[in-house]
Amino acid sequence: MRNSEFLLIGSYPPRKCGIATYSQDLINAIEDKYQEGFSLKVCALVKEDSDLNYSSRVAYVLKTWLKEDYASLAQKINLNKQIRLVFLQHEFGLYEGELGDYLLDFLKGIKVPVIVTFHTILSKPDDRRRFLVRQIVNYAARVIVMTNHSAMILRDEYKIELDKLKVIPHGTHLIKPHKPMQGKYRPFFNKKILATFGLISEGKSIETALDALPRIVNHFPEVLYLIIGKTHPEVIKQEGEVYRNFLQQKVIDLGIDKHVLFINKYLSLQILLDYLERVDIYLFTSKDPQQAVSGTLAYAMSTGCPVISTPIPHSLELLDGAGVNFEFEDAEGLADAALGMLSQPDLMQKMFMNALHKISPTAWQNSAIAHIELAKKVLKRETFKTEYRYPEISLDQVKRMSTEFGMLQFSKVAIPDKTSGYTLDDNARALIAVAKNFELNGDFEDLHLINTYLKFILFCQQENGTFLNYVRYNKKFYKKNHDENLEDANGRAIWALGQFLSMQNLISLPLQAKVEEAFQKALPTILDLESPRAISFCIKGLYFHYQFKESAETLALITQLADNLLSKYRGVSSEKWQWYEPYLSYANAVLPEAMLLAGICTKSDLFKNTAKTTFDFLLSLHDQGADFGNF
Numbered sequence: 001m002r003n004s005e006f007l008l009i010g011s012y013p014p015r016k017c018g019i020a021t022y023s024q025d026l027i028n029a030i031e032d033k034y035q036e037g038f039s040l041k042v043c044a045l046v047k048e049d050s051d052l053n054y055s056s057r058v059a060y061v062l063k064t065w066l067k068e069d070y071a072s073l074a075q076k077i078n079l080n081k082q083i084r085l086v087f088l089q090h091e092f093g094l095y096e097g098e099l100g101d102y103l104l105d106f107l108k109g110i111k112v113p114v115i116v117t118f119h120t121i122l123s124k125p126d127d128r129r130r131f132l133v134r135q136i137v138n139y140a141a142r143v144i145v146m147t148n149h150s151a152m153i154l155r156d157e158y159k160i161e162l163d164k165l166k167v168i169p170h171g172t173h174l175i176k177p178h179k180p181m182q183g184k185y186r187p188f189f190n191k192k193i194l195a196t197f198g199l200i201s202e203g204k205s206i207e208t209a210l211d212a213l214p215r216i217v218n219h220f221p222e223v224l225y226l227i228i229g230k231t232h233p234e235v236i237k238q239e240g241e242v243y244r245n246f247l248q249q250k251v252i253d254l255g256i257d258k259h260v261l262f263i264n265k266y267l268s269l270q271i272l273l274d275y276l277e278r279v280d281i282y283l284f285t286s287k288d289p290q291q292a293v294s295g296t297l298a299y300a301m302s303t304g305c306p307v308i309s310t311p312i313p314h315s316l317e318l319l320d321g322a323g324v325n326f327e328f329e330d331a332e333g334l335a336d337a338a339l340g341m342l343s344q345p346d347l348m349q350k351m352f353m354n355a356l357h358k359i360s361p362t363a364w365q366n367s368a369i370a371h372i373e374l375a376k377k378v379l380k381r382e383t384f385k386t387e388y389r390y391p392e393i394s395l396d397q398v399k400r401m402s403t404e405f406g407m408l409q410f411s412k413v414a415i416p417d418k419t420s421g422y423t424l425d426d427n428a429r430a431l432i433a434v435a436k437n438f439e440l441n442g443d444f445e446d447l448h449l450i451n452t453y454l455k456f457i458l459f460c461q462q463e464n465g466t467f468l469n470y471v472r473y474n475k476k477f478y479k480k481n482h483d484e485n486l487e488d489a490n491g492r493a494i495w496a497l498g499q500f501l502s503m504q505n506l507i508s509l510p511l512q513a514k515v516e517e518a519f520q521k522a523l524p525t526i527l528d529l530e531s532p533r534a535i536s537f538c539i540k541g542l543y544f545h546y547q548f549k550e551s552a553e554t555l556a557l558i559t560q561l562a563d564n565l566l567s568k569y570r571g572v573s574s575e576k577w578q579w580y581e582p583y584l585s586y587a588n589a590v591l592p593e594a595m596l597l598a599g600i601c602t603k604s605d606l607f608k609n610t611a612k613t614t615f616d617f618l619l620s621l622h623d624q625g626a627d628f629g630n631f
Contacts, residue, residue, distance in 0.1 A: 004037065004038040004039075004082070004084040004085075004379075005038065005039050005040075005041060005080070005082040005083045005084060006038055006039070006040050006041070006083070006084065006085050006086070006087060006375065007040075007041050007042070007043055007059070007060070007077065007083050007085075007086045007087070008023055008026070008027060008040065008041070008042050008043070008086075008087045008088075008089070009042075009043040009045070009062065009086060009087070009088045009089065010022075010023040010042075010043075010044075010045060010087075010088070010089030010094070011023065011044065011045045011089070011094065012024060012042050012044040012045075012054065012058060014052050014053065014054070015044070015045075015046075015050065015052055016199060016230070016232075016233055016266055017199065017232075017233075018119075018198070018199070018295050018296075019089050019091060019094065019119060021295065022089070022119075022170070022171075022295060023042070023089060025171055025173075025364055026087075026171060026364070026367065026368065026371065027040050027042070027057070028364070029171060029364035029365055029367060029368035030368040030371065030372060032365070032368070032389065033365055033368040033369060033372075033388060033389060034368075034372065034386050034387065034388060034389055035387050035388070035389035036385075036386075036387050037385045037386040037387055038084070038386070040057070041057060041058075041059040041060075041083075042054075042057050042058045042059065042060075043058070043059065043060035043061065043062055043073065044058045044060070044061050044062070045061075045062050045064050045094055045095075046061050046062065046063055046064065047064065047065070048063070048065045060073060060076065060077075062106075064094070064095055064096045064102070065096045067096075067097065067102050067105065070102050070103065070105040070106040070109075071105045071106065071108075071109045073106055074105075074106045074107075074108075074109030074110040074111075075109060077110055077112065078109070078110065078111045078112070083112055084112060084113075084379060085112055085113050085114075085115065085141075085375050085378060085379060086110065086112060086113070086114045086115070087114075087115050087117065087371065088114050088115070088116045088117065088140075089117050089119065090103075090116050090117060090118050090119065090136065091118075091119040091120050092120060092122075092129075098128070099128060099129055099132050100132070101132055103136070104132070104135055104136070104139075107135075107136065107139035107140075108139065113141035113378045113379065114139065114140050114141055115140065115141055115142050115143070115144060115371075115374060115375065115378060116136055116137070116140040116142075116143050116144070117143075117144040117145075117146075117168075118133075118143060118144070118145050118150065118154075118292075119146070119292065119293065120290065120291065120292050121145060121150040121153050121154060121292050122290045123153050123157060123290065124157065125157060125158065130157070130158055133154075133158050133160075134158055134159070134160070137154075137158075137160050137164060140164070141378045142164060142165075142166055142374055142377075142378055143160070143164055143165050143166070144165075144166050144167075144168050144371075144374070145165060145166075145167055145168075145292075146167070146168065146169055146170045146292060146293040146314070147167065147169070147292055147293060147313045147314055147317050148167055148317060149292070149313035149316065149317060150167075150292050150293075150313060151165050151167055166370075166374055168367055168370045168371065168374075169298075169361075169362040169367070170293045170294075170295055170298045170314070170362065170367075171298070171362060171363065171364035171366075171367035171368075172298045172299060172301065172302035172359050172362050172363055172364065173269070173273065173299065173302050173363070173364060174302065174360070174363045174364075174365070175273055175277070175302060175303060188224065188278055190222060191222055191223070191224045192220055192222050192223045192224070192280050192281075192342060193223075193224055193225075193226060193278055193279045193280050193281075194209070194216075194223060194224070194225045194226070194279070194280065194281050194282075194283055194338065195225070195226040195227075195228060195275065195276070195279040195281075195282055195283065195300075195305075196209060196225075196226070196227055196228065196229075196282070196283050196284070196285065196296075197226075197227075197228035197229050197267075197272065197275070197276070197296055197300075198228075198229050198295075198296040199229055199230060199231070199232040199233075199266075200227070200229050200230065200231045200232060200235070200243065200244060201231070201232040201235045201243065202235075202243050203286060203287060203288050204285060204286055204287075205285045205286060205287035205310075205328070205329055206227060206247055206285060207246070207247060207250055208285045208287070208329050208330070208331050208334060209225065209283045209285050209331075209334060210225075210247065210250050210251060210254060210256070210260070211250075211254070211331035212331040212332070212334040212335035212338065213225055213254065213256050213259060213260070213335075214254055214255070214256060215332075215335040215339070216335055216338050216339060216342070217256060217259045219339055219342075219343075220339075220342050223259055223342075224259055224260075224261060225256075225259055225260045225261070225283075226261050226263060226275065226279070227247070227260065227261070227262050227263065228263045228265075228267065228272070228275060229263070229264075229265070229266065229267075230264055230265060230266045231243065231244050231264075244262070244264075247262075248262065263275075272299070273299070273302075273303060276299065276300055276302075276303040276305060277303045277304075279300070279303070279305050280305075280306070280342070280348070281305065281306050281307070281308055281338060281341060281342070281348075282297070282300035282301075282305040282306070282307045282308070282323075283307075283308050283309075283334070283338075284296065284297045284300075284307060284308070284309035284310060284312075284315065285309075285310060285334070286310050286312060286328075287310065287328050287329050288312075289310075289311075289312065289328060291312045291314075292312065292313050292314060293312070293313070293314040294312065294314050294315070297309060297314060297315060297318070298314070298318075298359065298362065301318065301322060301323075301355040301356075301358065301359040302356075302359050302363075304352040304353075304355050304356045304413075305352075305355060306322065306323050306341060306348050306351035306352060306355065307319055307322060307323030307324075307351075307355070308323060308324050308325075308326060308334060308337045308338060308341070309323060309324075309325055309326070310325065310326065310327070310328050311325040311326075311327070311328075318358055318359070320354075320358075321350070321351065321354040321358070322351050322354040322355040322358050322359075323351060323355070324337040324340070324341065353412065353413065356413060372386060393437060393440075393441070395434070395437065395446075395449075397411070397414060398430065398433070398434065398449070399449070400414065400416055401416050402430070402449055402452060402453075403452075404452065405422065405452070405456065405475060406422045406426075406427045406452060406453060406455075406456035406459075406471070407422065407426050407427050407430045407452075407453060407456075408420060408421070408422060408426075408473075409421055409422055409423045409426055418473045419473065421470065421471055421472045421473050421478070422456065422470075422471040422472075422473070423469050423470055423471070423489070424456075424457065424460045424467050424468065424469045424470075424471075424486075424489045424490075424492070424493055425469060425488070425489045425492055427453045427456040427457055427460075427496075428453075428457060428489070428492040428493045428495065428496035429492065429496075430449070430453045431450060431453035431454055431457065431496045431500060432495070432496050432499055432500075434446050434449045434450050434453065435450050435499070435500055435503055438450065439503060450500075453496075454500065454511075454515065456471075457493050457496060457497065457518075458514070458515075458518055459471075459475075460493070461493075461518055461521065461522065464525070465521040465522045465523070465524055465525045466486070466490055466522070466525050467486070467489060467490050467493045467522070468481040468486065469481055469484070469486045469489040470484075485531070487529050487530065487531040487534035488531055488533055488534050488537065490522070490525065490526075490529075490534060491526075491529065491531070491533065491534035491535065491536070491537030491538050491541075492537050493522070494519070494522050494523075494526065494537065494538045494541040494542075495537040495538065495540045495541035495544075496541070497515055497518060497519045497522070497541060497545075498519060498540070498541030498542060498543070498544040498545035498548075499540070499541065499544040500515060501515055501516060501519065501544065501545055501548040501549075502544040502545065502547045502548045504548065519541075519545060523557065526538045526557070526561070527557075527560060527561075532565060532568055532580050532581060532591055533585075533586075533587050533590060533591070535561050535564055535565055535594070536565065536590045536591050536593070536594035537590065537594075538561055539558055539561050539562060539565075539594035539595075539597055539598050540590070540593070540594055540597060542554055542557055542558045542561070542601075543558065543597040543598070543600070543601055546558070546601055555601060555602060558597075558598050558601050558602060559598070559602055559604075561594075561598070562594070562595060562598035562599075562602070562604070562607050565580060565591065565594065565595060565598075566595075566606070566607070566610060568580045568581065569610060569614065577617075578613050578614055578616075578617035579614055579617060579618070580614065584618075584621070588618055589615070589618060591614065592610075592611045592612075592614040592615035592618065593611070593615075595607050595608075595610050595611035595614065596608060596611035596612075596615075599611060
């Protein structure tokens with residue numbers, strides 16, 4: 001099978017525009033996530049007067065002002081038999097002709113499938129624009145939009161079938177949470193920072209923020225507003241620095257020059273994120289209600305910035321709990337929002353947390369996977385194979401969460417929350433994970449952590465062999481241990497102890513004897529378990545213990561527990577529902593896994609076949625649900 005090649009058509013760095021940045025970030029994310037099966041090339045869109053030095057990744061250029069170049073590009077792609085699919089970035093203004101209709105010549109001529117990404121969807125379109133969009137959609141194999149709102153506009157106003165559409169949110173960068181007053185932030189010491197960034201143009205309506213600033217600084221004189229970015233190159237060509245000069249004069253007229261700083265630079269990604277990590281509130285002031293998404297808004301939220309934004313679809317979908325929307329060009333509304341947020345630090349902290357939670361699913365890594373999974377569907381999957389490029393294992397957060405007593409239960413982003421105390425559940429998981437990491441990498445720093453988690457598990461075991469789950473930071477047990485069902489926690493503890501015993505290279509003989517004693521002490525309690533997950537965790541622990549020391553007693557316990565699971569399966573399963581419960585819940589895969597391990601130990605084909613049947617059923621539901629949540 002030949003190596004597949006995907007071609008992305010769009011503006012591309014060093015051209016300075018939002019779609020160029022988007023295209024580069026998307027390609028970088030895909031290449032970072034996948035290591036073989038396909039390669040990526042770029043067709044860069046060039047303007048008539050551009051003279052840019054592109055990287056070797058750019059295999060083609062499209063001279064957007066030459067009508068004949070569109071059909072010529074299609075022919076070149078058709079002749080390159082390695083190209084299997086095209087990702088085409090679309091926004092009105094990128095392509096020449098009437099409303100960019102030169103693009104239709106390319107779409108008519110190309111033979112490979114094209115996935116079109118609409119960066120802007122205009123509501124209430126005129127007949128010509130509606131016709132062109134419908135033509136583009138007709139030629140496309142699938143269409144990507146970045147918000148549910150955009151999908152609804154295409155459905156309701158352009159009469160596009162939803163089956164043709166896929167919502168993939170604008171990607172964002174995952175960053176490590178910052179410590180605010182590191183040395184590089186000293187210039188902003190004791191300041192409350194508001195900021196706007198991106199290529200500057202009149203459409204950003206920065207004057208709205210400037211008009212709001214006098215009220216804000218009257219209450220918070222420590223406020224500094226950063227306007228980060230160069231003027232948009234197309235604006236420079238047409239009118240020079242007229243808009244920037246207007247903004248600078250407004251700052252003087254309003255008497256706020258000590259509270260505004262223009263940073264007239266095109267910043268690298270890392271420097272930009274460094275700035276955003278120090279920002280207290282990000283201001284998005286666009287006056288264009290037709291703007292569907294904003295990469296700047298997404299990037300600000302990726303650093304946890306609370307946002308004040310005009311109500312474009314992107315902000316309406318993202319900002320619930322992470323910021324405030326205000327009306328277009330409403331300086332008083334912006335000032336009200338800023339004053340309300342700055343006067344409530346607790347609210348801003350909640351917005352910080354909500355921003356990170358809401359933006360994490362839109363990470364570029366997830367966007368990359370969504371694009372390639374869509375490509376697989378378009379190409380019917382059999383055309384190419386993919387293999388993930390796995391990131392290096394990092395135990396940084398594990399180490400932050402671990403004290404000399406055990407692993408804490410919760411953190412606030414990266415900061416351990418001591419008030420949450422400890423749980424048996426988390427320490428059992430930690431023991432399994434870090435012990436496996438030591439087996440894999442042989443890092444002797446892991447041994448101290450392993451010993452810590454093991455001692456915690458033994459601390460939680462009671463005289464009757466059961467385990468308590470919840471422990472305060474002061475090492476006292478919570479009363480809620482007696483009010484809650486602790487079966488799953490007990491099952492995980494038995495799994496952790498059994499798996500640890502199977503790793504004989506980690507264990508000194510005295511420690512081995514101590515863990516074995518705790519394991520044997522717990523065994524009489526497991527036949528009373530009812531939770532199918534707790535039963536499954538115990539089967540896993542017994543399986544690993546059986547690798548450590550084969551015994552008829554262990555084999556009998558495995559058989560009894562697997563029979564219990566089998567009984568549950570037979571009690572609720574049917575031709576259409578091949579499962580152990582009448583519903584799916586958390587940690588589902590551990591059930592068929594436990595049945596498989598039981599089958600391996602006991603050599604029971606019944607257990608093995610049940611494991612395969614139920615696992616296949618679980619996978620089938622995941623495949624069916626791949627597009628759920630789009631609309």
